[in-house]
Amino acid sequence: MLTRKIGQKLTLGVVLTILLVIVVFALFSIESQKRSLIAEVERHAAALSEHIKLDTSYDMLHNDVESIHNTIRNFRGQSGIDRVRVFNKSGEIMYSSEESDIGKMVDTQAESCFRCHAAGQPLEQLDMVERTRIFRPTAESPRFLGIINAIYNEESCWSAACHAHPESQTVLGVLDVTIPLDDVDANIRNSQLTIILFAVSAIVLLGLAVRFMVRTLIDKPVQELLKGTRNVASGNLSYRVEIDRNDELGMLASSFNNMTDKLAQARMQLFQSDKLASLGRLAAGVAHEINNPLTAVLTYSSFLKKRSSGQPDIQDDLEVIVSETIRCREIVKSLLDFARQTVPKKRKADINGILKRAVNVVENQLAIGRVELITDLEEDLPAITVDANQIQQVFINLLVNASDAIGENSGTIRLSSRAINLGPAGVLQIKRAQCSKRHDLIDRKERIDGNPAIRMDYRKGSEEGRIYLDPVYGSDHHRLGDMPAFGDGVELRCPECSISLVSEDERCPDCGGPVYAFEVPMKGLVNGCLRDGCGWQHWEEVDSSWDDKFVEIRVEDDGCGISRNQLASLFEPFATTKGQKGTGLGLAVSWGIVDNHNGTITVESEVDKGTVFIVRLPVMS
Amino acid sequence: MRETCDILVVEDEPSVQRAVVMICTEEGLQVDAVDEAGKALELLKQKNYRLVLCDVMLPGMDGFGLLEELSHGGRTVPVVMMTGYSTMENAVKSLSLGALDYIPKPFTADELLTVIQRSIRSGVILGDAEAARLEGQRSFEFVACPSGYRSLGYVSWVLMEDEGTAKIGINDLFVKTVDGIDGIELSEQGDVLVQGVPCAVVTARDGSTHHVMCPMGGKIIEVNADVLSDPSLVEKDPYFRGWLYQVLPSNPDSNLQWLSS
Numbered sequence: 001m002l003t004r005k006i007g008q009k010l011t012l013g014v015v016l017t018i019l020l021v022i023v024v025f026a027l028f029s030i031e032s033q034k035r036s037l038i039a040e041v042e043r044h045a046a047a048l049s050e051h052i053k054l055d056t057s058y059d060m061l062h063n064d065v066e067s068i069h070n071t072i073r074n075f076r077g078q079s080g081i082d083r084v085r086v087f088n089k090s091g092e093i094m095y096s097s098e099e100s101d102i103g104k105m106v107d108t109q110a111e112s113c114f115r116c117h118a119a120g121q122p123l124e125q126l127d128m129v130e131r132t133r134i135f136r137p138t139a140e141s142p143r144f145l146g147i148i149n150a151i152y153n154e155e156s157c158w159s160a161a162c163h164a165h166p167e168s169q170t171v172l173g174v175l176d177v178t179i180p181l182d183d184v185d186a187n188i189r190n191s192q193l194t195i196i197l198f199a200v201s202a203i204v205l206l207g208l209a210v211r212f213m214v215r216t217l218i219d220k221p222v223q224e225l226l227k228g229t230r231n232v233a234s235g236n237l238s239y240r241v242e243i244d245r246n247d248e249l250g251m252l253a254s255s256f257n258n259m260t261d262k263l264a265q266a267r268m269q270l271f272q273s274d275k276l277a278s279l280g281r282l283a284a285g286v287a288h289e290i291n292n293p294l295t296a297v298l299t300y301s302s303f304l305k306k307r308s309s310g311q312p313d314i315q316d317d318l319e320v321i322v323s324e325t326i327r328c329r330e331i332v333k334s335l336l337d338f339a340r341q342t343v344p345k346k347r348k349a350d351i352n353g354i355l356k357r358a359v360n361v362v363e364n365q366l367a368i369g370r371v372e373l374i375t376d377l378e379e380d381l382p383a384i385t386v387d388a389n390q391i392q393q394v395f396i397n398l399l400v401n402a403s404d405a406i407g408e409n410s411g412t413i414r415l416s417s418r419a420i421n422l423g424p425a426g427v428l429q430i431k432r433a434q435c436s437k438r439h440d441l442i443d444r445k446e447r448i449d450g451n452p453a454i455r456m457d458y459r460k461g462s463e464e465g466r467i468y469l470d471p472v473y474g475s476d477h478h479r480l481g482d483m484p485a486f487g488d489g490v491e492l493r494c495p496e497c498s499i500s501l502v503s504e505d506e507r508c509p510d511c512g513g514p515v516y517a518f519e520v521p522m523k524g525l526v527n528g529c530l531r532d533g534c535g536w537q538h539w540e541e542v543d544s545s546w547d548d549k550f551v552e553i554r555v556e557d558d559g560c561g562i563s564r565n566q567l568a569s570l571f572e573p574f575a576t577t578k579g580q581k582g583t584g585l586g587l588a589v590s591w592g593i594v595d596n597h598n599g600t601i602t603v604e605s606e607v608d609k610g611t612v613f614i615v616r617l618p619v620m621s
Numbered sequence: 622m623r624e625t626c627d628i629l630v631v632e633d634e635p636s637v638q639r640a641v642v643m644i645c646t647e648e649g650l651q652v653d654a655v656d657e658a659g660k661a662l663e664l665l666k667q668k669n670y671r672l673v674l675c676d677v678m679l680p681g682m683d684g685f686g687l688l689e690e691l692s693h694g695g696r697t698v699p700v701v702m703m704t705g706y707s708t709m710e711n712a713v714k715s716l717s718l719g720a721l722d723y724i725p726k727p728f729t730a731d732e733l734l735t736v737i738q739r740s741i742r743s744g745v746i747l748g749d750a751e752a753a754r755l756e757g758q759r760s761f762e763f764v765a766c767p768s769g770y771r772s773l774g775y776v777s778w779v780l781m782e783d784e785g786t787a788k789i790g791i792n793d794l795f796v797k798t799v800d801g802i803d804g805i806e807l808s809e810q811g812d813v814l815v816q817g818v819p820c821a822v823v824t825a826r827d828g829s830t831h832h833v834m835c836p837m838g839g840k841i842i843e844v845n846a847d848v849l850s851d852p853s854l855v856e857k858d859p860y861f862r863g864w865l866y867q868v869l870p871s872n873p874d875s876n877l878q879w880l881s882s
C-alpha cells in the first residue's frame with residue numbers, strides 16, 4: 001500500500017496543506033501586486049491628464065489653436081505615453097499627438113466613450129475608476145490604459161473673447177490620454193515569476209523539512225517501538241527500546257521498557273513458581289518413596305532399642321539411628337512444608353545447640369574426607385526464635401557444601417557464631433526510589449553488585465553526566481563517572497524532570513558537605529553525602545525502626561571456591577556446582593528457610609581460595 | 622465360634638510388614654499379616670480381629686477400598702490406617718470413611734504401640750456402646766459430639782462460629798482411650814494448622830504421648846490458656862471449656878467435607 005506508514009501519511013497531509021496555503025497566498029499576492037501596479041499607473045495617467053489640461057487651458061481661453069496643437073504634438077514619441085487626444089462634444093478629434101487622427105470622428109459606441117454615452121445622454125461627471133479603461137487594440141498588441149478627462153465649460157470659457165462656446169454648454173470636450181502598459185505588464189510578469197519561484201521552492205523546502213522532521217521525530221522512534229513490540233511479542237523480553245528523549249514517544253518508550261521489565265519479572269516469577277511446583281512434586285514423590293524404607297529403619301531400630309534395654313552401649317548407638325531417622329522424617333516433612341510454602345514452626349532456641357547438632361551429623365563425613373572442622377562459637381548468644389529443624393538443615397547443607405568444595409584434598413572448615421549489632425546499613429537494599437515528582441530513579445539496566453542502581457544526573461556549569469548510586473543502604477559502591485567533587489555548585493537532578501535532588505536545608509553531619517535526598521515510597525526520605533571518603537547516608541524511617549541485634553554464623557572453607565558466573569544463580573533451585581553429585585536444591589531450600597526467618601544469607605568466594613557463607617538471623621526483641 | 626486374633630496387618634512392603642509384626646508379637650499380641658486388601662477381606666470373613674492395621678497405598682484395592690467394603694458389609698472392626706506424610710489428605714479421607722485412627726509413616730515402635738493400644742481401647746468402647754444400643758439401652762461409655770459440632774473420625778471436633786472463626790477440640794472417645802491426661806503441648810498463636818496434621822500432643826499418665834490430628838486447617842488466633850494451665854480440663858469438659866484453639870479457617874469448605882456431623 002502506498003501510505004501505510006504514519007510518517008508518510010503525516011508528511012503527505014502537511015505537504016498538501018502547505019501546497020494549498022502557498023498556492024492561495026501566491027495567487028492572492030500576484031493579484032494584489034497587479035492591482036497596485038495598475039492603480040499606480042492610473043494615478044500617474046490621471047495626474048498627466050490633469051497636467052495637460054492645465055497646460056493647454058491658457059491656449060484654450062485664447063483660442064490659440066496652433067499653440068494647443070503644438071503642446072499636444074509634443075507628447076508624441078514620449079516614453080510612457082502612447083497618444084494624447086482631445087475630442088469636441090460631437091466626438092470629432094480636435095487635437096492629437098498623432099497627426100493622422102485629427103478630424104476623425106470617435107465612435108461613441110466604442111470602448112472609450114461607452115461609459116458616458118451608453119446611457120444615451122452624455123454623463124457629465126465620472127469617478128476615476130470609471131474614467132479609465134484597459135484595452136488591447138488587437139489581440140497580439142500590448143495592453144494600454146486610457147483615461148478620459150472631461151473639459152467642463154467654465155465662466156472663463158464662455159466669457160472669453162473668442163466666444164467659441166456658448167454658456168449653455170456643460171462639457172466642451174474630452175481629453176483622452178492613452179498610456180502603454182507593456183512595462184507594467186513586464187513588471188507584473190517578473191513578480192509573478194518571482195512569487196511562483198518562491199512558492200515552489202518554499203513548498204519543496206518545507207516538504208523536505210517536514211519529511212526530515214517526521215522521519216527523525218516520529219518515524220524512527222515509531223519504527224523502534226514497533227521493532228520492540230515485535231521482539232517482545234516473539235518472547236524476547238530482554239529487548240530494550242532505545243529512545244533517549246523527553247517527549248511523549250520517549251515516555252512511551254520508557255513505559256514500554258518498564259512494562260517489558262514487569263513482564264519479564266512476572267515471567268521469572270512464573271518460572272520460579274513453576275520450578276517450585278516441580279520441586280514440590282519431586283519432594284512429594286521423594287517423600288512417598290522414602291517413607292517405606294524409613295519406616296522399616298525406624299521400626300527396626302526403635303524395636304531393637306526397646307529390646308536391648310540391658311545393654312547401654314548398643315542402646316546409645318541405636319538411639320543415634322532412631323534420632324537421625326526421626327530427623328530424616330522431619331527433613332522429608334520440611335521438604336513438603338517447603339513445597340506447601342507453610343510458615344516455619346518457630347520456637348525460642350539456642351543457635352549454638354543447633355550448630356552442634358548439625359556438626360554431629362556431618363562429623364563422620366568430614367573425618368572420612370580428612371577435613372578439619374574448627375568451631376568457634378561465642379558463648380551466651382541471645383536466644384533466637386527459629387524452627388530449629390529447618391535451621392539445622394541449613395547448616396548441615398552449608399557444612400556438606402563446604403566439605404564437597406574441599407573435595408579430595410584435605411582442608412579446613414571454620415564454623416563460627418557471634419552476636420552482632422547490625423544497622424540496616426549494608427543489609428537493606430533500596431528497591432524503590434523517586435524524586436519529589438515521583439519519577440522512578442531506579443535503573444534496572446545499570447546494576448551495582450547485581451542490584452539495580454539509583455540514577456541521577458549531575459551538572460556543574462557546562463559539565464553534565466549521569467551517576468549511579470549503590471542501592472544497598474549504607475554501602476558506597478557508587479558509580480560517579482566523571483562527576484566533579486561533590487560540593488557547592490554541583491547540582492543533582494532527576495533524569496526525568498530535572499528537579500533538584502540536592503537537599504537545600506541540610507548539611508552532612510560528618511563532613512558538612514551538601515546532601516542529596518530521594519524518596520522511598522511509603523518509607524520516607526533517604527539522605528546522603530557524595531563527598532570523597534565520606535559516604536554518609538541516613539534513612540530516618542528505617543534507622544528508627546530497625547531491629548539491630550543479629551546472630552551471625554559464618555561457614556568458611558578453603559576449598560575450590562565459586563566462580564563469578566555461578567555466584568549469580570547460586571541460590572536458585574537446580575543450580576548446582578557439583579555436577580552429578582548434587583540436586584541443586586540445597587541452597588535454594590536454605591535460602592528459602594533463612595528468608596522465611598527474616599534473615600539473610602550471603603556468600604563471598606574466590607576461586608581456589610575458598611568460600612564464606614554468612615547467615616544472619618535476627619534476634620527478636 | 623469364630624476364631625479370634627488380635628491384629629491384622631495389611632502392608633505390601635515386606636520390611637515394614639515384618640517390622641510391624643515383630644513389634645506386635647513382642648508385645649504379646651497375635652498377628653496375621655497380608656499384603657493385599659483382597660486377602661485381608663478373606664481373613665476378615667474367617668476370623669474376628671480386634672484391630673486392622675492397613676496401609677493406604679496397596680496394589681489392587683487400596684486402603685480406602687477396604688474401608689468401603691467393610692462399611693458396606695456392616696462390619697464394625699476398628700481400622701487404623703498407616704500412611705506416608707505426603708498423603709496427609711488420604712489420612713483425613715480414611716477417617717471420614719470410618720477408620721478409627723491413623724499413624725503417619727515413618728513411625729517408631731513406641732508410636733505404633735501407643736496407637737494400637739489406644740485403638741484397641743476405642744474398639745472395645747465402641748463395641749460396648751454398640752451392644753448397649755442394640756439392647757435398647759443408653760450408653761455411658763463416652764459422650765458423643767453435641768449437635769452442630771463436626772468431627773474428624775473419633776479424634777477431634779470443630780465448631781464453626783458465626784464470625785467465620787472456628788473452635789477446635791478433642792473428642793471424648795479419644796480422651797477416654799488415653800489413660801488420663803497428664804500434660805498437653807499446643808502450637809502457638811499465629812501458627813498455621815493443616816487439616817490432618819497433629820495440632821496437639823497429649824501426654825498420658827503412663828508417659829505415652831498421643832498426637833491429636835487437626836480437624837480444620839487455619840491460622841491460630843487464640844490458644845486456650847485454661848487448658849495449658851490445667852490439661853485435665855480436656856477430660857472434664859472436652860466439648861466446651863476444654864477447647865484447644867480458635868482458628869481462622871483457611872479453607873473451611875474443602876475441610877468440612879471430610880468431617881462427620
